[in-house]
Amino acid sequence: MVASESAININAFRISNELFFEQIIPYLVKGQSVKISVAGNSMNPFLVHGDKITLMPIQEQDLKIGRIILAKSSGIYILHRIVKLSDNDIYLAGDGNLAQIEKIKKNEIMAIAYYVERNEKQIYLYSKGKLCLAKLWFFARPFRIILNSLLRKSVKR
């Protein structure tokens, strides 16, 4: 036993994304839901670092524009929003990202998120208002790029 440190800790779990999702996928495959903490800011401002989301197995009818899904794209797990659908491909974008769009196949989708838990409150992600805002936010990308570069310049000065 180690006397100097506690034998049990909570939330001190830091592992690679890859290893983390390997733990989670089997539950989703079995049809179970899993709750995870959001890490990173690529879904800002709709999901922020530290939010908790519940991931559920995905059904065909969940494949709609605006839905936030977990997918494996070029070997990397991402939690991004569907911004465009075509016959064979699904296009995803992180709300917080300015230019990047990921193109994935249906079989690379792992799960969907319906609710986010923030400050102990459960919020539905796809209310009409939320979806509308998300759409506006996405189509505002060109302006956000300009705004972003202006902000950067002013910070440098």
Place this chain on the structure above:
Amino acid sequence: MKLRKDLILRQVGDDFVIVEPDQGVMDFSKVFTLNNSAAWLWDKLQGIEFEYQDIFKLLLEEYEVKSNQYDSIEEDVKQLIADFEHYNLIEKN
């Protein structure tokens, strides 16, 4: 006392973690990490009714312990049980 049987201990890389199902949802936003000896004990205590002395005995059997180390082991066991209780890992009657 008895460990909660709905909790699942698993090894992830070099770490031992316990994941807690919350109303059918596996909650990976709140996981417990156990050090090697705690994980070993967790395994040993699985499904059995145990008391403080049982943990103490298990440790004496497994590790080479000198008699002057008894006190520190006692402390560890007390701390471990306190942790079990604090983190709500013990089955409630």
